[in-house]
Amino acid sequence: xxxxxxxxxxxxRIELDVEERSCPVCDRDMHxxxxxxxxxxxxxxxxxxxNRLVRCPDPTCDSRGQTFSPAAELSISMPRWCMGxxxxxxxxxxxxxxxxxxxxxxxxxxxxxxxxxxDDAIASYLxxxxxxxxxxxxxxxxxxxxxxxxxxxxLTIDGxxxxxxxxxxxxxxxxxxxxxWFAEPLLSSATPEVxxxxxxxxxxxxxxxxxxxxxxxxxxxxxxxAIGTEFPTPPHRYCHTHFLRDVAKPVLxxxxxxxxxxxxxxxxxxxxxRRVLEDRRHIVAFxxxxxxxxxxxxxxxxxxxxxxxxxxxxxxxxxGVGPPPNALDTTAGAVTAAPAVKDEAGEVVLGYCAAVRxxxxxxxxxxxxxxxVRMSEALQEVRESLxxxxxxxxxxVQSRC
Ligand SMILES: [Zn+2]
Numbered sequence: 001x002x003x004x005x006x007x008x009x010x011x012x013r014i015e016l017d018v019e020e021r022s023c024p025v026c027d028r029d030m031h032x033x034x035x036x037x038x039x040x041x042x043x044x045x046x047x048x049x050x051n052r053l054v055r056c057p058d059p060t061c062d063s064r065g066q067t068f069s070p071a072a073e074l075s076i077s078m079p080r081w082c083m084g085x086x087x088x089x090x091x092x093x094x095x096x097x098x099x100x101x102x103x104x105x106x107x108x109x110x111x112x113x114x115x116x117x118x119d120d121a122i123a124s125y126l127x128x129x130x131x132x133x134x135x136x137x138x139x140x141x142x143x144x145x146x147x148x149x150x151x152x153x154x155l156t157i158d159g160x161x162x163x164x165x166x167x168x169x170x171x172x173x174x175x176x177x178x179x180x181w182f183a184e185p186l187l188s189s190a191t192p193e194v195x196x197x198x199x200x201x202x203x204x205x206x207x208x209x210x211x212x213x214x215x216x217x218x219x220x221x222x223x224x225x226a227i228g229t230e231f232p233t234p235p236h237r238y239c240h241t242h243f244l245r246d247v248a249k250p251v252l253x254x255x256x257x258x259x260x261x262x263x264x265x266x267x268x269x270x271x272x273x274r275r276v277l278e279d280r281r282h283i284v285a286f287x288x289x290x291x292x293x294x295x296x297x298x299x300x301x302x303x304x305x306x307x308x309x310x311x312x313x314x315x316x317x318x319x320g321v322g323p324p325p326n327a328l329d330t331t332a333g334a335v336t337a338a339p340a341v342k343d344e345a346g347e348v349v350l351g352y353c354a355a356v357r358x359x360x361x362x363x364x365x366x367x368x369x370x371x372x373v374r375m376s377e378a379l380q381e382v383r384e385s386l387x388x389x390x391x392x393x394x395x396x397v398q399s400r401c
Pocket of ligand 1: 023024025026027028056057058061062063
């Protein structure tokens with residue numbers, strides 16, 4: 001790939017000589033016949049590698065016409081690349097281990113190392129990195145090393161769709177070593193297509209010379225047939241995650257209906273909040289003096305909680321979820337941004353409203369902790385908290401949440 005160097009680039013020069021100067025055929029001292037220049041980016045800056053090429057001086061030698069170049073060049077970079085291995089590794093590690101985007105990589109290379117590369121060039125080098133990485137991962141000797149102490153294998157296959165509308169990627173993984181063995185994009189999930197992938201897995205297992213103890217999948221028909229044909233003996237189990245998800249399906253449907261019912265019952269938050277805000281406006285309108293006067297007749301009875309933040313503490317306690325972290329703060333902020341009124345009771349009411357709204361909008365949770373159950377637990381805590389406050393007010397004791 002031709003790289004256009006910025007005008008005025010000053011390169012650091014590295015000169016390389018062949019490691020063995022004597023002719024491999026006649027053992028004569030070889031002469032320098034030419035130079036090959038390679039310009040590339042390293043993390044140390046623009047670099048010019050000068051390779052001194054040599055050949056045998058004897059025109060009758062069998063090595064005639066052959067030029068020898070320094071092997072050390074390959075330890076700096078590949079021929080014709082515009083970057084050294086150090087830059088390639090820097091890019092690959094940040095892209096694949098830290099998930100940096102290409103524009104982010106480009107900007108960081110420019111800012112930190114003053115290396116100027118286009119997005120296209122970075123993408124192209126990342127492709128090479130990925131190819132090398134995959135080759136390394138799949139290298140038979142490495143794999144054999146990794147599985148030396150394993151008595152048997154546990155293989156799984158699943159189809160993933162990286163993006164909607166794309167072909168499905170069938171991934172074969174081995175669970176004991178937690179390794180992705182390989183992935184194949186298939187245009188259809190027909191049995192012959194899938195069988196090709198399973199046959200490949202059989203070749204891998206044979207090459208490792210290890211028995212497959214068990215296969216696991218979501219047991220779609222094509223998997224069942226293909227695995228049955230290629231691996232007639234090992235059992236084929238249902239994958240735990242898929243199993244749990246399928247078993248939980250009716251439960252999650254009921255849970256979702258319950259959530260709808262709870263939402264229908266707990267409503268009118270907006271009305272309550274509006275009332276608090278309106279009351280405040282009245283206070284400001286009728287009491288311009290900073291000294292607090294008696295509350296207006298229609299104000300709800302004061303809840304005697306020392307700090308406005310108290311409900312936040314009790315509502316959120318141990319829920320692990322509750323309202324989104326700043327639901328309360330947002331409301332409180334919006335309110336206090338309005339005329340500064342000392343309205344502790346109003347703050348408490350708004351705090352409760354924000355917390356409850358967070359609970360009603362919370363959709364987190366999976367089959368083992370359905371969202372409806374979480375919602376009901378959280379609402380129950382709010383009810384108990386309110387009860388405690390009412391009791392405290394009746395008994396004249398300060399509430400403890
Ligand atoms: Zn020679």
